[in-house]
Amino acid sequence: xxxxxxxxxxxxxxxxxxxxxxxxxxxxxxxxxxxxxxxxxxxxxxxxxxxxxxxxxxxxxxxxxxxxxxxxxxxxxxxxxxxxxxxxxxxxxxxxxxxxxxxxxxxxxxxxxxxxxxxxxxxxxxxxxxxxxxxxxxxxxxxxxxxxxxxxxxxxxxxxxxxxxxxxxxxxxxxxxxxxxxxxxxxxxxxxxxxxxxxxxxxxxxxxxxxxx
Amino acid sequence: xxxxxxxxxxxxxxxxxxxxxxxxxxxxxxxxxxxxxxxxxxxxxxxxxxxxxxxxxxxxxxxxxxxxxxxxxxxxxxxxxxxxxxxxxxxxxxxxxxxxxxxxxxxxxxxxxxxxxxxxxxxxxxxxxxxxxxxxxxxxxxxxxxxxxxxxxxxxxxxxxxxxxxxxxxxxxxxxxxxxxxxxxxxxxxxxxxxxxxxxxxxxxxxxxxxxxxxxxxxxxxxxxxxxxxxxxxxxxxxxxxxxxxxxxxxxxxxxxxxxxxxxxxxxxxxxxxxxxxxxxxxxxxxxxxxxxxxxxxxxxx
Ligand SMILES: Cc1ncc(C[n+]2csc(CCOP(=O)(O)OP(=O)(O)O)c2C)c(N)n1
Ligand code: SF4
Ligand SMILES: [Mg+2]
Numbered sequence: 001x002x003x004x005x006x007x008x009x010x011x012x013x014x015x016x017x018x019x020x021x022x023x024x025x026x027x028x029x030x031x032x033x034x035x036x037x038x039x040x041x042x043x044x045x046x047x048x049x050x051x052x053x054x055x056x057x058x059x060x061x062x063x064x065x066x067x068x069x070x071x072x073x074x075x076x077x078x079x080x081x082x083x084x085x086x087x088x089x090x091x092x093x094x095x096x097x098x099x100x101x102x103x104x105x106x107x108x109x110x111x112x113x114x115x116x117x118x119x120x121x122x123x124x125x126x127x128x129x130x131x132x133x134x135x136x137x138x139x140x141x142x143x144x145x146x147x148x149x150x151x152x153x154x155x156x157x158x159x160x161x162x163x164x165x166x167x168x169x170x171x172x173x174x175x176x177x178x179x180x181x182x183x184x185x186x187x188x189x190x191x192x193x194x195x196x197x198x199x200x201x202x203x204x205x206x207x208x209x210x211x212x213x
Numbered sequence: 214x215x216x217x218x219x220x221x222x223x224x225x226x227x228x229x230x231x232x233x234x235x236x237x238x239x240x241x242x243x244x245x246x247x248x249x250x251x252x253x254x255x256x257x258x259x260x261x262x263x264x265x266x267x268x269x270x271x272x273x274x275x276x277x278x279x280x281x282x283x284x285x286x287x288x289x290x291x292x293x294x295x296x297x298x299x300x301x302x303x304x305x306x307x308x309x310x311x312x313x314x315x316x317x318x319x320x321x322x323x324x325x326x327x328x329x330x331x332x333x334x335x336x337x338x339x340x341x342x343x344x345x346x347x348x349x350x351x352x353x354x355x356x357x358x359x360x361x362x363x364x365x366x367x368x369x370x371x372x373x374x375x376x377x378x379x380x381x382x383x384x385x386x387x388x389x390x391x392x393x394x395x396x397x398x399x400x401x402x403x404x405x406x407x408x409x410x411x412x413x414x415x416x417x418x419x420x421x422x423x424x425x426x427x428x429x430x431x432x433x434x435x436x437x438x439x440x441x442x443x444x445x446x447x448x449x450x451x452x453x454x455x456x457x458x459x460x461x462x463x464x465x466x467x468x469x470x471x472x473x474x475x476x477x478x479x480x481x482x483x484x485x486x487x488x489x490x491x492x493x494x495x496x497x498x499x500x501x502x503x504x505x506x507x508x509x510x511x512x513x514x515x
Contacts, residue, residue, distance in 0.1 A: 066229060067222065068218065068222045068223075074224070077224040077225045078224045080225065081224040092228070093225070093230070095233060098261065101263065200228075203227060
């Protein structure tokens with residue numbers, strides 16, 4: 001059993017990959033919290049509390065949920081939007097994995113090559129990765145742990161991410177909605193969202209139509 | 214990916230960057246007659262590039278991407294080198310392979326796609342540098358031709374190993390001195406087009422990328438012949454301006470010099486009879502289709 005805790009950083013210039021420290025992925029029906037394997041139910045509540053405590057909670061949806069690969073994915077995108085509205089959380093896409101030259105616009109995008117720039121710029125303290133390909137997510141999660149104090153959560157459709165501070169696995173629209181229910185339950189018990197007020201930006205073919213604030 | 218899948222989830226569409234809205238709305242996916250002339254009027258399938266300013270490889274990418282007959286059903290296989298840094302910017306499925314292995318990977322991929330999608334024509338296109346194609350990967354390149362694997366191999370020939378600082382390549386010309394080949398090359402440029410022909414390629418073309426219409430034709434021919442007949446090979450001169458000491462504006466002149474009479478890249482093609490027959494019939498069909506479309510338009514207007 002590993003004793004390596006996957007905590008929010010800043011950890012070091014090159015934090016170890018959690019897997020090399022002996023951390024293992026959760027089995028179906030489980031999740032991990034900071035490297036500790038727990039039943040999924042426990043993770044929902046813990047995650048919901050993290051989201052509500054955050055000043056700038058943010059979802060980073062990736063290409064696997066931004067593009068309409070099939071109806072299941074479209075449903076997942078709907079659930080992600082519902083989660084963003086329920087907490088509330090900002091949405092900043094990881095639309096592709098380009099390094100983006102000459103300069104990434106950190107207010108409206110994140111890429112795995114410079115994820116810390118987006119976290120710093122927006123002062124993001126808790127984030128959820130969803131729909132990002134495994135290796136790109138692992139790269140970004142490690143860099144965020146290295147250089148920022150942001151708490152990372154992976155809503156992973158496959159086997160989970162050791163390098164996130166908290167990771168679900170086999171994510172479906174239903175699981176995202178279970179998380180929403182956990183948020184609503186805490187709210188009904190009096191837990192208030194600590195999120196700063198913000199305006200969600202909007203874009204179309206012409207560029208930004210609603211600026212972020 | 215079929216062209217129907219090139220759609221953004223409605224509930225997240227308003228956070229997608231503008232370039233993706235454009236890709237969905239004005240790219241030429243599904244247009245049978247797509248070609249280099251769409252550049253400037255339609256959304257291109259390359260967003261940015263990470264090559265040196267003025268590198269002819271960048272314009273080669275643009276022409277190739279504009280000319281693929283069915284980009285939504287194409288998978289590129291790349292290899293290490295300057296070209297590999299461009300693929301993250303390209304809106305066509307692609308796989309990066311270990312340096313030199315590209316034709317072996319493409320062989321497996323083409324066969325797997327055939328099993329997985331028996332009713333859809335999936336085009337596999339290798340795109341790699343000369344070091345990958347003719348030196349370290351020559352075994353894989355030739356073996357795939359011997360086996361008659363039905364995909365296209367495109368070689369970006371810049372006559373040296375550009376990405377690692379200018380080492381000698383088999384396609385470098387005799388006597389050339391490069392930064393990391395200070396004694397000058399001792400033997401002749403490998404005649405890869407002739408090797409391709411003798412190894413069983415049904416269509417072979419050698420040209421520069423100075424003229425977009427020629428690049429378009431060569432790429433279309435190569436991909437269409439690879440679907441029906443057998444392996445095809447296109448060798449494009451994309452001079453490394455950095456390593457031959459040219460300015461960013463001088464790539465075009467360098468290509469024009471190289472393709473003029475007596476130059477190393479005078480355009481040439483080797484086509485088997487079977488491939489020629491196929492290309493002739495495609496030409497006829499296209500002509501008839503366009504004529505019918507024109508007449509239909511006329512009768513609507515009348
Ligand atoms: C197996 C392996 N051997 C060597 C290398 C080092 N390497 C990287 S790029 C390169 C040269 C690429 O030359 P070329 O294929 O001509 O492409 P160019 O950069 O000129 O476009 C080499 C040798 C590698 N990445 N992998
Ligand atoms: S090193 Fe040469 S081939 Fe590579 S991008 Fe620069 S000019 Fe092009
Ligand atoms: Mg080269």
